[in-house]
Amino acid sequence: MVLKVYGFPKSTCTARVLTCLEEMGATYEVVPINMATGEHKGPAHLARNPFGQIPAIEDGDVKLFESRAISKYILRKYKGSGPDLLREGKIEESAVVDLGVEVEVHHYNPLISTIIFQLRFAPMLGRTPDQKIIDTNVEALGKVLDVYEARLANHKYLAGDFFSFADLTHFSYTFYLMATPYASLITSRPHVKAWWEDMTARPAVAKVAAIMSG
Ligand code: GS8
Secondary structure (H helix, E strand, C coil): CCEEEEECCCCHHHHHHHHHHHHCCCCEEEEECCCCCCHHHCHHHHHHCCCCCCCEEEECCEEEECHHHHHHHHHHHCCCCCCCCCCCCCHHHHHHHHHHHHHHHHHHHHHHHHHHHHHHHHHHCCCCCCHHHHHHHHHHHHHHHHHHHHHHHHCCECCECCCCHHHHCCHHHHHHHCCCCCCHHHHCCHHHHHHHHHHHCCHHHHHHHHHHHC
């Protein structure tokens, strides 16, 4: 049975899962969940994710939610059919991949998701973006990106000199940031800019970017 992704490709967390599936060349089916009608809070989806969020997957008996856990499952399941993005064969490397993912979860994501919510999703919900919230988070995200710039000055990628899930997990929110007036957070930092350009040149990433733009 084909792996099913319950979600919406334009949602950042669904897109994170799609980038991993595309990197690994996996066959999958997206089962659309209509957030506008509240389908994600209905009983069928709550059975997949009791927190009523997308994405969730079903792969035979494997049922998961949380986009990063799903992503790691996919990268492990299809190991050997695509790039080694978790580096689990080498404890020193996988530890740094884990570190980069934790930094994304705890330092990068809370700030960028707040900015994108204000600029992209609040208007869709008929709300006016709160500039004060945007400014505070843009300033804080700049400081996080200063740390990234220093790291990327010494290593091509966040976990070392190899592309990994630590990099890829940043893609979907950053993609939306690049369409805002705050793209200079990325482009003004030369190593971060080169890192972003390298990532978006990957065919799998470009494919998901096209899906997100569609
Ligand atoms: C977050 C999922 C999430 O926020 C993950 O999968 O990584 N930590 C989880 N999903 C949003 C859609 S944006 O991608 C969602 O379902 N929001 C509706 C809600 O929270 O009610």
